[in-house]
Amino acid sequence: MTDTAAEHIAVTNFRRYLRVKTVHPEPDYVGAEALLREFGRDLGLEAQVHNVVPGKPIVILTWRGTHGKSLKSLVLNSHIDVVPVFREFWTQDPFAANKVNGRIYARGAQDMKCVGIQYLEAIRVLKLQRGYMPKRDIHVMFVPDEEIGGHDGMEKFIHTPEWTALNAGLVLDEGLGNPENAYKVYHGERxxxxxxxxxxxxxxxxxxxxxxxxxxxxxxxxxxxxxxxxxxxxxxxxxxxxxxxxxxxxxxxxxxxxxxxxxxxxxxxxxxxxxxxxxxxxxxxxxxxxxxxxxxxxxxxxxxxxxxxxLTPCNFVTPLDNNPWWHALQATAKARDVALDPTVFPAATDSRYVRRARVPALGISPMRNTPVLLHCHDEYLDESMFLEGLDFYTALLPRLDEVVDPTAEDPKLWTVEC
Ligand SMILES: [Zn+2]
The missing domain is CATH 3.30.70.360 (Alpha-Beta Plaits)
Incomplete structure:
Protein backbone atom coordinates (compact mmCIF):
# COMPACT_ATOMS: atom_id res chain seq x y z
CA MET A 1 0.00 0.00 0.00
CA THR A 2 2.77 2.40 0.88
CA ASP A 3 6.46 2.60 0.30
CA THR A 4 8.48 2.65 3.51
CA ALA A 5 11.87 3.22 1.85
CA ALA A 6 11.79 7.00 2.29
CA GLU A 7 10.00 6.81 5.60
CA HIS A 8 11.41 7.98 8.93
CA ILE A 9 12.65 4.94 10.83
CA ALA A 10 10.53 5.96 13.83
CA VAL A 11 7.40 5.80 11.67
CA THR A 12 8.42 2.44 10.23
CA ASN A 13 8.97 1.02 13.72
CA PHE A 14 5.69 2.53 14.92
CA ARG A 15 3.85 0.79 12.07
CA ARG A 16 5.62 -2.51 12.75
CA TYR A 17 4.55 -2.36 16.40
CA LEU A 18 0.96 -1.52 15.37
CA ARG A 19 0.85 -4.66 13.25
CA VAL A 20 1.39 -6.91 16.27
CA LYS A 21 -2.12 -7.92 17.28
CA THR A 22 -2.00 -7.16 20.97
CA VAL A 23 -5.77 -6.90 20.98
CA HIS A 24 -7.99 -8.26 23.73
CA PRO A 25 -9.21 -10.82 24.53
CA GLU A 26 -6.10 -12.68 23.28
CA PRO A 27 -3.27 -10.17 22.93
CA ASP A 28 -0.15 -11.44 21.16
CA TYR A 29 2.26 -10.65 23.98
CA VAL A 30 4.79 -13.16 22.63
CA GLY A 31 5.01 -11.28 19.33
CA ALA A 32 5.20 -7.93 21.10
CA GLU A 33 7.95 -9.06 23.46
CA ALA A 34 10.04 -10.33 20.53
CA LEU A 35 9.67 -7.05 18.64
CA LEU A 36 10.42 -4.90 21.68
CA ARG A 37 13.54 -6.97 22.45
CA GLU A 38 14.64 -6.38 18.86
CA PHE A 39 14.08 -2.63 19.21
CA GLY A 40 16.06 -2.68 22.46
CA ARG A 41 18.97 -4.56 20.84
CA ASP A 42 19.09 -2.06 17.98
CA LEU A 43 19.52 0.77 20.48
CA GLY A 44 21.96 -1.08 22.71
CA LEU A 45 19.61 -1.11 25.68
CA GLU A 46 19.60 -3.72 28.44
CA ALA A 47 16.46 -5.84 28.38
CA GLN A 48 14.66 -7.45 31.28
CA VAL A 49 11.33 -9.23 31.08
CA HIS A 50 9.26 -10.03 34.14
CA ASN A 51 6.33 -12.42 33.90
CA VAL A 52 4.66 -11.49 37.18
CA VAL A 53 1.72 -13.43 35.75
CA PRO A 54 2.77 -16.16 33.26
CA GLY A 55 2.23 -15.10 29.66
CA LYS A 56 1.89 -11.43 30.57
CA PRO A 57 5.35 -9.95 30.13
CA ILE A 58 6.54 -6.64 31.50
CA VAL A 59 9.34 -5.61 29.16
CA ILE A 60 11.89 -3.10 30.45
CA LEU A 61 14.56 -1.65 28.15
CA THR A 62 17.16 0.27 30.12
CA TRP A 63 19.58 3.00 29.12
CA ARG A 64 22.08 3.13 31.98
CA GLY A 65 22.95 6.50 33.45
CA THR A 66 26.41 7.56 34.55
CA HIS A 67 25.38 8.21 38.17
CA GLY A 68 23.97 4.76 38.97
CA LYS A 69 21.69 4.47 41.95
CA SER A 70 22.72 7.82 43.41
CA LEU A 71 20.04 9.47 41.31
CA LYS A 72 16.44 8.37 40.94
CA SER A 73 15.57 6.91 37.55
CA LEU A 74 13.09 7.96 34.91
CA VAL A 75 10.50 5.33 33.98
CA LEU A 76 8.83 5.83 30.61
CA ASN A 77 5.76 3.64 30.72
CA SER A 78 3.33 2.51 28.06
CA HIS A 79 0.89 -0.37 27.79
CA ILE A 80 1.26 -3.02 25.10
CA ASP A 81 -2.37 -4.06 24.82
CA VAL A 82 -5.17 -2.48 22.80
CA VAL A 83 -8.95 -2.68 22.93
CA PRO A 84 -11.02 -4.78 20.49
CA VAL A 85 -12.30 -3.47 17.17
CA PHE A 86 -15.61 -3.66 15.37
CA ARG A 87 -14.07 -4.50 12.00
CA GLU A 88 -17.21 -3.64 10.01
CA PHE A 89 -16.99 0.00 11.10
CA TRP A 90 -13.38 0.47 9.99
CA THR A 91 -12.52 1.72 6.53
CA GLN A 92 -8.95 0.41 6.99
CA ASP A 93 -7.59 -2.88 8.30
CA PRO A 94 -7.06 -2.06 12.01
CA PHE A 95 -3.86 -4.13 12.15
CA ALA A 96 -2.26 -3.18 8.83
CA ALA A 97 -1.10 0.29 9.93
CA ASN A 98 -1.83 1.70 6.49
CA LYS A 99 -0.73 5.24 5.83
CA VAL A 100 -3.33 7.20 3.91
CA ASN A 101 -2.84 10.92 3.26
CA GLY A 102 -0.36 11.06 6.12
CA ARG A 103 -2.68 9.35 8.57
CA ILE A 104 -1.56 6.08 10.13
CA TYR A 105 -4.60 3.97 10.78
CA ALA A 106 -4.51 1.22 13.40
CA ARG A 107 -5.88 0.18 16.74
CA GLY A 108 -3.37 1.55 19.22
CA ALA A 109 -2.23 4.43 16.98
CA GLN A 110 -3.26 6.87 19.74
CA ASP A 111 -3.73 4.52 22.68
CA MET A 112 -0.83 4.14 23.12
CA LYS A 113 1.71 2.45 20.87
CA CYS A 114 2.70 5.87 19.54
CA VAL A 115 4.09 6.88 22.91
CA GLY A 116 6.02 3.64 23.48
CA ILE A 117 7.82 4.05 20.16
CA GLN A 118 8.37 7.79 20.67
CA TYR A 119 10.25 7.02 23.90
CA LEU A 120 12.51 4.53 22.11
CA GLU A 121 13.07 6.68 19.05
CA ALA A 122 13.96 9.68 21.23
CA ILE A 123 16.65 7.47 22.75
CA ARG A 124 17.86 6.61 19.23
CA VAL A 125 18.33 10.31 18.49
CA LEU A 126 19.95 11.15 21.82
CA LYS A 127 22.14 8.05 22.18
CA LEU A 128 23.11 7.08 18.66
CA GLN A 129 23.00 10.42 16.85
CA ARG A 130 23.94 12.97 19.52
CA GLY A 131 26.05 10.85 21.83
CA TYR A 132 24.12 12.04 24.86
CA MET A 133 25.01 10.27 28.13
CA PRO A 134 22.24 10.34 30.71
CA LYS A 135 23.03 10.79 34.39
CA ARG A 136 19.95 8.89 35.47
CA ASP A 137 18.95 5.39 34.48
CA ILE A 138 16.15 5.63 31.93
CA HIS A 139 13.82 2.64 31.86
CA VAL A 140 11.41 2.25 28.96
CA MET A 141 8.70 0.02 30.35
CA PHE A 142 6.01 -1.84 28.41
CA VAL A 143 3.21 -3.37 30.49
CA PRO A 144 0.35 -5.76 29.67
CA ASP A 145 -3.37 -5.65 30.43
CA GLU A 146 -3.88 -1.94 31.14
CA GLU A 147 -7.04 -2.00 29.06
CA ILE A 148 -8.59 -4.61 31.33
CA GLY A 149 -7.67 -2.88 34.57
CA GLY A 150 -3.95 -3.56 34.88
CA HIS A 151 -4.57 -6.19 37.57
CA ASP A 152 -2.09 -8.67 36.08
CA GLY A 153 0.25 -5.91 34.95
CA MET A 154 1.12 -2.73 36.80
CA GLU A 155 -1.03 -3.43 39.84
CA LYS A 156 0.97 -6.54 40.71
CA PHE A 157 4.32 -5.28 39.44
CA ILE A 158 4.55 -2.40 41.93
CA HIS A 159 4.66 -4.97 44.73
CA THR A 160 7.73 -6.79 43.35
CA PRO A 161 11.42 -6.33 44.19
CA GLU A 162 12.01 -5.73 40.47
CA TRP A 163 9.89 -2.60 40.68
CA THR A 164 11.75 -1.40 43.75
CA ALA A 165 15.05 -2.04 41.95
CA LEU A 166 14.04 0.42 39.22
CA ASN A 167 14.55 3.16 41.82
CA ALA A 168 11.93 5.29 40.09
CA GLY A 169 11.81 9.03 40.70
CA LEU A 170 9.24 9.85 38.05
CA VAL A 171 6.99 7.81 35.78
CA LEU A 172 5.71 9.20 32.51
CA ASP A 173 2.54 7.46 31.37
CA GLU A 174 -0.32 7.93 28.95
CA GLY A 175 -2.55 10.91 28.46
CA LEU A 176 -5.12 11.67 25.78
CA GLY A 177 -5.09 13.47 22.48
CA ASN A 178 -6.53 16.94 22.41
CA PRO A 179 -8.55 18.65 19.65
CA GLU A 180 -7.28 21.96 21.05
CA ASN A 181 -3.82 23.39 20.48
CA ALA A 182 -2.20 22.06 23.68
CA TYR A 183 -0.88 18.85 25.19
CA LYS A 184 -2.98 17.55 28.05
CA VAL A 185 -0.99 16.56 31.12
CA TYR A 186 -2.67 14.39 33.73
CA HIS A 187 -1.44 14.61 37.29
CA GLY A 188 -4.24 12.73 39.02
CA GLU A 189 -7.27 10.56 38.44
CA ARG A 190 -10.74 10.19 39.83
CA LEU A 311 -13.87 0.24 46.12
CA THR A 312 -10.82 2.34 45.35
CA PRO A 313 -9.42 2.58 48.87
CA CYS A 314 -7.11 5.52 48.32
CA ASN A 315 -6.33 8.13 45.71
CA PHE A 316 -3.06 9.98 45.21
CA VAL A 317 -2.29 12.94 42.99
CA THR A 318 1.02 14.30 41.75
CA PRO A 319 1.09 17.93 42.94
CA LEU A 320 2.42 20.41 40.40
CA ASP A 321 3.24 23.45 42.55
CA ASN A 322 7.02 23.69 43.01
CA ASN A 323 7.41 20.26 41.40
CA PRO A 324 10.81 20.16 39.62
CA TRP A 325 9.64 17.45 37.19
CA TRP A 326 6.67 19.55 36.17
CA HIS A 327 8.94 22.57 35.77
CA ALA A 328 11.15 20.55 33.40
CA LEU A 329 8.07 19.59 31.39
CA GLN A 330 6.91 23.20 31.30
CA ALA A 331 10.33 24.45 30.20
CA THR A 332 10.41 21.88 27.39
CA ALA A 333 6.97 22.87 26.18
CA LYS A 334 7.78 26.57 26.39
CA ALA A 335 10.98 26.16 24.36
CA ARG A 336 8.97 24.34 21.72
CA ASP A 337 6.11 26.86 21.83
CA VAL A 338 3.61 24.21 22.86
CA ALA A 339 0.91 24.94 25.44
CA LEU A 340 0.26 22.45 28.25
CA ASP A 341 -3.13 21.83 29.81
CA PRO A 342 -2.67 20.21 33.23
CA THR A 343 -5.75 18.36 34.42
CA VAL A 344 -7.22 15.32 36.15
CA PHE A 345 -7.86 12.17 34.13
CA PRO A 346 -11.61 11.52 33.90
CA ALA A 347 -11.22 7.72 33.96
CA ALA A 348 -8.42 5.39 35.08
CA THR A 349 -4.91 4.49 33.89
CA ASP A 350 -1.99 2.52 35.34
CA SER A 351 -0.73 5.78 36.86
CA ARG A 352 -3.03 5.21 39.81
CA TYR A 353 -0.96 2.19 40.86
CA VAL A 354 2.28 4.11 40.42
CA ARG A 355 1.08 6.99 42.60
CA ARG A 356 -0.20 4.50 45.15
CA ALA A 357 3.37 3.15 45.28
CA ARG A 358 4.32 6.73 46.21
CA VAL A 359 6.06 7.59 42.96
CA PRO A 360 4.86 10.65 41.03
CA ALA A 361 3.34 10.03 37.60
CA LEU A 362 2.52 12.46 34.83
CA GLY A 363 0.28 11.30 31.99
CA ILE A 364 0.98 12.81 28.60
CA SER A 365 0.43 11.60 25.06
CA PRO A 366 1.77 14.46 22.95
CA MET A 367 -1.08 14.90 20.48
CA ARG A 368 -2.62 18.34 19.89
CA ASN A 369 -5.07 19.52 17.24
CA THR A 370 -5.96 15.84 17.06
CA PRO A 371 -9.39 14.28 17.50
CA VAL A 372 -9.59 11.91 20.47
CA LEU A 373 -9.95 8.52 18.81
CA LEU A 374 -8.90 6.09 21.51
CA HIS A 375 -11.19 3.05 21.49
CA CYS A 376 -12.95 4.50 18.38
CA HIS A 377 -13.38 3.12 14.86
CA ASP A 378 -10.72 4.24 12.37
CA GLU A 379 -8.29 5.23 15.11
CA TYR A 380 -5.43 7.10 13.46
CA LEU A 381 -2.57 9.44 14.17
CA ASP A 382 -1.10 11.90 11.72
CA GLU A 383 2.47 10.99 10.86
CA SER A 384 3.46 14.64 11.39
CA MET A 385 1.98 14.67 14.90
CA PHE A 386 3.72 11.39 15.70
CA LEU A 387 7.04 12.96 14.67
CA GLU A 388 6.29 16.12 16.64
CA GLY A 389 5.79 13.91 19.70
CA LEU A 390 9.12 12.22 19.02
CA ASP A 391 10.83 15.64 18.94
CA PHE A 392 9.07 16.55 22.16
CA TYR A 393 10.49 13.54 24.03
CA THR A 394 13.90 14.11 22.47
CA ALA A 395 13.85 17.57 24.08
CA LEU A 396 12.18 16.44 27.31
CA LEU A 397 14.39 13.52 28.33
CA PRO A 398 17.59 15.57 28.82
CA ARG A 399 15.63 18.20 30.77
CA LEU A 400 14.24 15.55 33.11
CA ASP A 401 17.61 13.83 33.33
CA GLU A 402 19.28 17.10 34.33
CA VAL A 403 16.83 18.10 37.05
CA VAL A 404 18.93 19.19 40.01
CA ASP A 405 16.72 19.42 43.04
CA PRO A 406 16.93 17.35 46.21
CA THR A 407 13.14 16.99 46.27
CA ALA A 408 13.28 15.13 42.93
CA GLU A 409 15.26 12.39 44.69
CA ASP A 410 12.48 11.90 47.24
CA PRO A 411 9.48 10.63 45.23
CA LYS A 412 7.17 10.41 48.24
CA LEU A 413 7.12 14.22 48.34
CA TRP A 414 5.39 14.25 44.96
CA THR A 415 2.43 12.07 45.76
CA VAL A 416 -0.30 13.46 47.97
CA GLU A 417 -3.25 11.46 49.26
CA CYS A 418 -6.68 12.95 48.73
ZN1 LIG B 1 -4.33 3.64 27.05
Missing part, protein backbone atom coordinates in the same frame (compact mmCIF):
# COMPACT_ATOMS: atom_id res chain seq x y z
CA UNK A 191 -11.38 7.25 42.15
CA UNK A 192 -14.09 4.87 40.89
CA UNK A 193 -16.54 3.51 43.47
CA UNK A 194 -19.41 1.24 42.50
CA UNK A 195 -21.94 0.80 45.25
CA UNK A 196 -25.15 -1.12 45.74
CA UNK A 197 -27.71 0.50 48.03
CA UNK A 198 -30.28 -1.86 49.57
CA UNK A 199 -33.54 -0.47 50.94
CA UNK A 200 -35.52 -2.75 53.25
CA UNK A 201 -39.00 -2.16 54.66
CA UNK A 202 -42.47 -3.48 55.29
CA UNK A 203 -44.09 -5.76 52.76
CA UNK A 204 -47.80 -6.29 52.10
CA UNK A 205 -50.64 -6.24 49.57
CA UNK A 206 -50.28 -3.86 46.63
CA UNK A 207 -53.74 -2.35 47.32
CA UNK A 208 -52.90 -0.78 50.72
CA UNK A 209 -51.23 2.31 52.26
CA UNK A 210 -48.63 0.44 54.30
CA UNK A 211 -46.14 2.43 56.38
CA UNK A 212 -42.39 2.15 55.89
CA UNK A 213 -42.32 0.31 52.55
CA UNK A 214 -39.08 0.28 50.52
CA UNK A 215 -40.36 2.31 47.52
CA UNK A 216 -40.81 5.77 49.08
CA UNK A 217 -37.63 5.37 51.12
CA UNK A 218 -35.68 4.44 47.99
CA UNK A 219 -37.09 7.51 46.28
CA UNK A 220 -35.99 9.84 49.09
CA UNK A 221 -32.49 8.35 49.33
CA UNK A 222 -32.09 8.39 45.55
CA UNK A 223 -33.08 12.07 45.60
CA UNK A 224 -30.11 12.80 47.89
CA UNK A 225 -27.68 11.09 45.50
CA UNK A 226 -29.14 12.87 42.51
CA UNK A 227 -29.20 16.29 44.22
CA UNK A 228 -25.46 15.87 44.77
CA UNK A 229 -25.14 14.91 41.09
CA UNK A 230 -26.91 18.15 40.07
CA UNK A 231 -24.64 20.18 42.33
CA UNK A 232 -21.51 18.64 40.76
CA UNK A 233 -22.86 19.12 37.25
CA UNK A 234 -23.46 22.80 38.03
CA UNK A 235 -19.89 23.08 39.33
CA UNK A 236 -18.57 21.55 36.12
CA UNK A 237 -20.40 24.21 34.11
CA UNK A 238 -19.48 27.18 36.32
CA UNK A 239 -16.23 26.17 38.04
CA UNK A 240 -12.97 27.98 37.23
CA UNK A 241 -9.44 27.28 38.50
CA UNK A 242 -7.35 29.98 40.14
CA UNK A 243 -5.43 30.44 36.86
CA UNK A 244 -8.64 30.99 34.88
CA UNK A 245 -8.96 27.56 33.27
CA UNK A 246 -12.54 26.24 33.34
CA UNK A 247 -13.27 23.05 35.26
CA UNK A 248 -13.15 19.76 33.38
CA UNK A 249 -14.70 16.41 34.17
CA UNK A 250 -11.80 15.40 36.41
CA UNK A 251 -12.52 18.34 38.71
CA UNK A 252 -15.97 17.14 39.73
CA UNK A 253 -17.50 13.95 41.09
CA UNK A 254 -19.96 12.10 38.90
CA UNK A 255 -22.75 10.01 40.41
CA UNK A 256 -24.86 7.96 38.05
CA UNK A 257 -27.72 5.62 38.80
CA UNK A 258 -26.84 2.53 36.76
CA UNK A 259 -28.85 -0.35 38.27
CA UNK A 260 -32.31 -0.82 39.78
CA UNK A 261 -33.72 -4.13 40.93
CA UNK A 262 -36.34 -5.70 43.16
CA UNK A 263 -39.91 -6.94 43.31
CA UNK A 264 -41.47 -10.39 43.21
CA UNK A 265 -44.97 -9.95 41.83
CA UNK A 266 -47.11 -7.03 40.54
CA UNK A 267 -49.49 -6.98 43.52
CA UNK A 268 -46.91 -7.58 46.26
CA UNK A 269 -44.98 -4.77 47.92
CA UNK A 270 -41.42 -6.13 48.13
CA UNK A 271 -39.45 -6.09 51.36
CA UNK A 272 -36.31 -4.92 49.51
CA UNK A 273 -35.35 -2.76 46.53
CA UNK A 274 -31.78 -2.19 45.36
CA UNK A 275 -30.12 0.53 43.36
CA UNK A 276 -26.60 0.78 42.01
CA UNK A 277 -24.42 3.82 41.41
CA UNK A 278 -21.26 4.38 39.40
CA UNK A 279 -19.39 7.11 41.25
CA UNK A 280 -16.11 8.74 40.15
CA UNK A 281 -14.66 10.82 42.93
CA UNK A 282 -12.56 13.82 41.99
CA UNK A 283 -9.29 14.46 43.85
CA UNK A 284 -10.92 17.75 44.86
CA UNK A 285 -13.27 15.71 47.06
CA UNK A 286 -11.44 13.86 49.87
CA UNK A 287 -12.52 10.21 49.88
CA UNK A 288 -13.29 10.35 53.62
CA UNK A 289 -15.55 13.33 53.08
CA UNK A 290 -17.47 11.58 50.33
CA UNK A 291 -17.74 8.44 52.47
CA UNK A 292 -19.31 10.57 55.23
CA UNK A 293 -21.86 11.92 52.75
CA UNK A 294 -22.76 8.39 51.66
CA UNK A 295 -23.15 7.31 55.27
CA UNK A 296 -25.41 10.28 56.01
CA UNK A 297 -27.61 9.77 52.95
CA UNK A 298 -28.13 6.10 53.78
CA UNK A 299 -28.62 6.75 57.51
CA UNK A 300 -31.36 9.27 56.74
CA UNK A 301 -33.84 6.41 56.35
CA UNK A 302 -34.24 3.33 58.50
CA UNK A 303 -33.37 0.01 56.84
CA UNK A 304 -31.00 1.42 54.23
CA UNK A 305 -27.49 0.00 53.80
CA UNK A 306 -24.83 -0.04 51.11
CA UNK A 307 -22.05 -2.29 49.99
CA UNK A 308 -19.10 -1.77 47.68
CA UNK A 309 -19.04 -3.64 44.39
CA UNK A 310 -15.78 -1.85 43.61
Missing amino acids: APWWIKVSVKGETGHGSQFIENTPGPKLQRVMAKFLAFRDEQEAQLKAGVHADGRPFSLGDVTTVNLTMLSGGVQWNVIPNQLDMGFDIRISPRMPLAKFRALLDAWCASEEGVSYEFIQ
